[in-house]
Amino acid sequence: xxxxxxxxxxxxxxxxxxxxxxxxxxxxxxxxxxxxxxxxxxxxxxxxxxxxxxxxxxxxxxxxxxxxxxxxxxxxxxxxxxxxxxxxxxxxxxxxxxxxxxxxxxxxxxxxxxxxxxxxxxxxxxxxxxxxxxxxxxxxxxxxxxxxxxxxxxxxxxxxxxxxxxxxxxxxxxxxxxxxxxx
Amino acid sequence: xxxxxxxxxxxxxxxxxxxxxxxxxxxxxxxxxxxxxxxxxxxxxxxxxxxxxxxxxxxxxxxxxxxxxxxxxxxxxxxxxxxxxxxxxxxxxxxxxxxxxxxxxxxxxxxxxxxxxxxxxxxxxxxxxxxxxxxxxxxxxxxxxxxxxxxxxxxxxxxxxxxxxxxxxxxxxxxxxxxxxxx
DNA sequence: GCTGCCATGTAAACCGTTACATGATTGG
DNA sequence: CCAATCATGTAACGGTTTACATGGCAGC
Numbered sequence: 001x002x003x004x005x006x007x008x009x010x011x012x013x014x015x016x017x018x019x020x021x022x023x024x025x026x027x028x029x030x031x032x033x034x035x036x037x038x039x040x041x042x043x044x045x046x047x048x049x050x051x052x053x054x055x056x057x058x059x060x061x062x063x064x065x066x067x068x069x070x071x072x073x074x075x076x077x078x079x080x081x082x083x084x085x086x087x088x089x090x091x092x093x094x095x096x097x098x099x100x101x102x103x104x105x106x107x108x109x110x111x112x113x114x115x116x117x118x119x120x121x122x123x124x125x126x127x128x129x130x131x132x133x134x135x136x137x138x139x140x141x142x143x144x145x146x147x148x149x150x151x152x153x154x155x156x157x158x159x160x161x162x163x164x165x166x167x168x169x170x171x172x173x174x175x176x177x178x179x180x181x182x183x
Numbered sequence: 184x185x186x187x188x189x190x191x192x193x194x195x196x197x198x199x200x201x202x203x204x205x206x207x208x209x210x211x212x213x214x215x216x217x218x219x220x221x222x223x224x225x226x227x228x229x230x231x232x233x234x235x236x237x238x239x240x241x242x243x244x245x246x247x248x249x250x251x252x253x254x255x256x257x258x259x260x261x262x263x264x265x266x267x268x269x270x271x272x273x274x275x276x277x278x279x280x281x282x283x284x285x286x287x288x289x290x291x292x293x294x295x296x297x298x299x300x301x302x303x304x305x306x307x308x309x310x311x312x313x314x315x316x317x318x319x320x321x322x323x324x325x326x327x328x329x330x331x332x333x334x335x336x337x338x339x340x341x342x343x344x345x346x347x348x349x350x351x352x353x354x355x356x357x358x359x360x361x362x363x364x365x366x
Numbered sequence: 367g368c369t370g371c372c373a374t375g376t377a378a379a380c381c382g383t384t385a386c387a388t389g390a391t392t393g394g
Numbered sequence: 395c396c397a398a399t400c401a402t403g404t405a406a407c408g409g410t411t412t413a414c415a416t417g418g419c420a421g422c
Contacts, residue, residue: 027373071373097311231383
């Protein structure tokens with residue numbers, strides 16, 4: 001609305017500014033790799049989103065092309081203005097707790113399934129969570145993103161605990177409690 | 184690609200089918216209310232998304248207008264085809280673990296802030312999590328969505344625990360460990 | 367010379383939010 | 395009669411994904 005009202009979300013911008021601030025100048029390609037490696041469990045973005053966004057951010061003065069290397073490689077650096085924008089977002093932005101989780105949606109709808117199917121679904125969810133957790137557990141906890149890593153570990157473990165409790169509950173159900181196995 | 188490859192996500196469809204299956208025929212308005220009340224911590228959708236989607240779903244034969252009530256109220260019911268689509272999604276769909284969380288992004292970037300600011304950010308996150316948790320704790324655990332409710336409670340509590348640990352760690356830091364408070 | 371990775375981009379489609387718009391009904 | 399709520403929708407915008415497209419360089 002007002003000129004002070006920036007676009008709704010901007011989290012992609014913030015993530016890019018954060019990476020540039022934390023690890024120094026980088027190309028779009030580097031940033032895409034960083035997303036995959038370090039930011040993966042927190043935010044995702046592919047190169048097709050990153051390249052145009054960097055151009056817009058440069059137009060807004062938040063980053064600048066520091067140098068151009070081999071093969072048309074363009075190295076972006078964060079500007080002081082960008083660093084300030086990053087800090088003020090961190091300090092001022094009230095994060096929306098809103099979550100869209102396919103896992104949670106499946107959990108919500110579990111009662112629609114018969115016992116066997118529900119158990120199979122939860123087992124698959126459990127396997128998936130375990131796999132994700134294993135990836136996080138391999139990461140270096142002394143690195144930059146360690147607070148988010150701890151958060152991911154904590155959430156992953158609590159998801160696993162939920163899956164185990166739910167499996168126990170489902171297995172303990174009397175067959176009579178089940179919905180009809182549908183025609 | 185092939186005619187068997189349905190649109191990528193469809194979670195909104197699934198959520199709508201799930202509500203119709205679980206609680207019987209309903210209007211778009213009712214469904215929007217249900218989203219707010221029961222599905223809020225799992226998936227969000229406003230009426231502006233729901234109305235057009237119901238029209239498309241009716242065109243695809245997954246729901247049907249069962250009756251039209253007062254004030255142009257249209258009551259949709261799930262069709263057998265819709266019920267089958269719902270069940271096969273639940274059983275077959277491998278949920279993507281991908282998460283985009285502004286809270287986690289802030290956690291990731293915490294080391295960019297000086298000690299005082301970082302503590303303030305985590306305290307705000309903690310307050311927000313507590314508030315969400317309080318909402319969930321008021322819900323009836325015997326209702327339809329109770330598996331998802333348990334999951335939400337579990338995740339909320341682990342988030343709170345993370346915030347407390349992180350605050351303790353930040354408060355215990357030597358001032359020397361801090362980044363320069365930025366000109 | 368070919369394969370594979372580095373490196374950058376565009377275009378179309380889709381999903382989701384915000385703002386806008388309309389009218390009926392109920393209760394005070 | 396007025397306000398609140400019921401009830402439905404459209405339009406524009408912005409963010410995200412998928413597919414398409416191009417070319418340089420390194421090693422075999």
